[in-house]
Amino acid sequence: MEKWMLIDGNSIAYRAFFALPPLTNSAGQHTNALYGFTTMLLKLLDELKPTHVLVAFDAGKVTFRHEGYSEYKGGRQKTPPELSEQFPVLKELIRSFGIAQFELSGYEADDIIGTLTKRADEQGVETIVVSGDKDMLQLASDKVTIAVTRKGVSEVDMYSPKAIQEKYGLVPQQIIDLKGLMGDTSDNIPGVPGVGEKTALKLLHEHGTVEQVLENAGELKGKLKENIETHKDSALMSKKLATIFREVPLESGTDELRYSGYDGATLAEAFRKLEFKSLLERLDLGESVGDSAEEAKQSAAELNIAIITSEEDGESLSELLSALQQDKEHGLYIEAIGENPHQAEIIGMSVATGDAVYVLPYSALKKPFAAGLVEWFSQADKPKYGFDLHKVELALAWSGIRYAGTAFDVQLAAYLLDPTDTALSLSAITGKQGLSGIASDEAVYGKGAKFKVPDADTLCRHLALRGDAVRKLVPILTADLEKSGMSKLYFELEQPLSRVLAGMELQGITVKKQELEELGRNLESQLVTIMSDIYKHAGVEFNIGSPKQLGEILFEKLELPARKKTKTGYSTDAEVLEDLAPYHPIIPLILHYRQLAKLQSTYVEGLLKEVRGETGKIHTYYRQTIAATGRLSSQFPNLQNIPIRLEEGRQIRKAFVPSEPGWYIVAADYSQIELRVLAHIADDENLKEAFIHDMDIHTKTAMDVFGVTADQVDSNMRRQAKAVNFGIVYGISDYGLSQNLGISRNDAGRFIEQYKEVFKGVRQFMEDIVVQARRDGYVTTLLERRRFLPEIKASNFNLRSFAERTAMNSPIQGTAADIIKLAMVQMDEALRERKLKSRMLLQVHDELVFEVPEEELELMKSLVPEVMSGALKLHVPLKADVSFGVNWYEAK
């Protein structure tokens, strides 16, 4: 059974353009009409499942309608260039869908559609016309339904003749009479002055057609009668103009409209260019969620899968090993279940190479006959092309299998290509690259309580598809890195770093449980005391840890002044409480309670849970593919936020000790790395000068901003200057600075202006980087790390301002990240070359922590800062301060 869908391309594009905010891709190309059109099209294709689809466009400026009425569409605003530039792309996009499109010189889209619906009526084919224009309702029939967009383009109202009858009390043919009387300002159809929809409907209900209304105009009264009699011609002409011409000389037959579904890869390529990320994912999702099982079976059926479970599959295994030993290109996928790679369970693996995909359940990998494969894993000179090999290395290590030799990691590459992309699962990357979708993790395993490893058959097929996907992605992402100028960053920094990180994580850091436990007992007794004090002051027991309950106590029961609100109620954060401190003695108690409770739950109990019983060590997991700026992050547990600012919390660091008796903790941190990076990037003479002379940068800033000499800078001026420096790095705003310093916005603005007067290079940088971001759609670090900032062109002030601050901050924070990463790779090499026993254990953004035997202490105290400061040559010196002690606390 045929089913036609006929779309008024111009009308829908217009609707979409005005309904959506001005979206652009990173190249600055406007995409809102395209996006709206596409979402609507995908939805209709999915819901209506047409066999034939056509998009019709208006062609040429002059249509036959102008012959009779030159003012036709005259009053219409000129098409904005932001929209007209989208039409050629739209036409290409429709081709990517595999959908036919017509335009015929001298005719409008609705004439083409009218002509086709006439054929549909004659042939009895069910047809849906899609438009943003109610004019189309005249085409409705028992075969033809009109879908008119509502609320933008996401939803449509369906008009059958019956629906039109219900809504207007008219038959479809009368729609033109309606237009004839009421006109249409958007097309500059005049109609009859003073006649709107209400009057027009009343007249038509009585008389049926424009002609009849005119004939019976004598019966009418007053102004209406006068208007109609004087504008008879206008009414008749308007009716003619509103009439869709249904005899367009179309040469093409309807066979050309046949639609057999889109090609995922072609469409994904088009979406990729336009950066329709959510739609790309939806393509992926549509396949993986919708018919995941079927799809997977289908694609898997096309693969030559060799499942290796026992010695009997020796032949397959030999083939595989032979390919791997010859360094054949391949795709490796290892499934490790669990978020924490130190506790993940490997359930199987696959390698796609040659014309086959080899799949091994983990049980097979552990058997003696697979020893060759285990050997291959450990060979650093045997290249491995895989996905998230950092996690794999850790998971394998805990299963007693050594791993080395990453030649390419699809996930790491995808991160560099867009570090703000939070969907770096293999299925997401595959979908984004427009390869045929593989099932998402959730589709295969379920999630939460429903998590379940599927039966062996399903699992093997699934693993096979993933190995195959990795193999296809390797050359694509390699080329993308090259195109974006990030090959060097990838191959010489990120990939080597991945290995260094794994080494640090597996090494772990020793934590003295007794130390933490004692701290915990101490905290516990303090907490009990404070808690009862708080209850006394409140006059009631409540859950201090509940912001809701606390808010009620403070602002309702105790009637303290509530200043700040959150989405859900009163804000009770530290800033609010500090302001309230003078009003009630309960406030300092709550602040203290909060502080200690945090230490207890996160740092004492939290860390104790992470200490491995066997070794007394904590193994964090540095994530290399999370932070938008290129920084690392640390999880399970986070060792990058161990307390230091307050003395009570700093005590936690006493529990972090060397793993061997007599060794030391050595810690080295970059001094003012971000401001030094800024001095370099902005090439600011004054700032560079300050660092070349290794001045105290906040004092120097105070001198320049306040126009005083060094000995005139008091601690308050220095504090304010320090805040200004922070602000500069964060992408300053007067408001932000005023909040931070508790001063007026005007005063903050003056500080900033003064700063920019003295640090002219910084001012120039701030201005240039925003312009650059707007031009390129992204900003870069010194090592060419990118961050895309599409919102830099947003019309929404907040979004745009955020993007502008990010444009200033990311190159600074990101370059600092580049530098310490370089230092880590170089430090790792230095330790190996010199065959030192010292080990690098932790990284905290601008700090590296080592454990060092006594005999290497002196050497490391000079080597570490030397490597760190020499990691990258800038126009200012990099400085690293080093310290040591018997624990992390003492290394200060």
Next chain:
DNA sequence: GAGGTCACG
């Protein structure tokens, strides 16, 4: 699972 809070650079 979201929101609030707070630890770090």
Next chain:
DNA sequence: ACGTACGTGACCTCC
């Protein structure tokens, strides 16, 4: 007029 400092992760409460 708009209303915010940049980047993270963990814990708790409450729905």
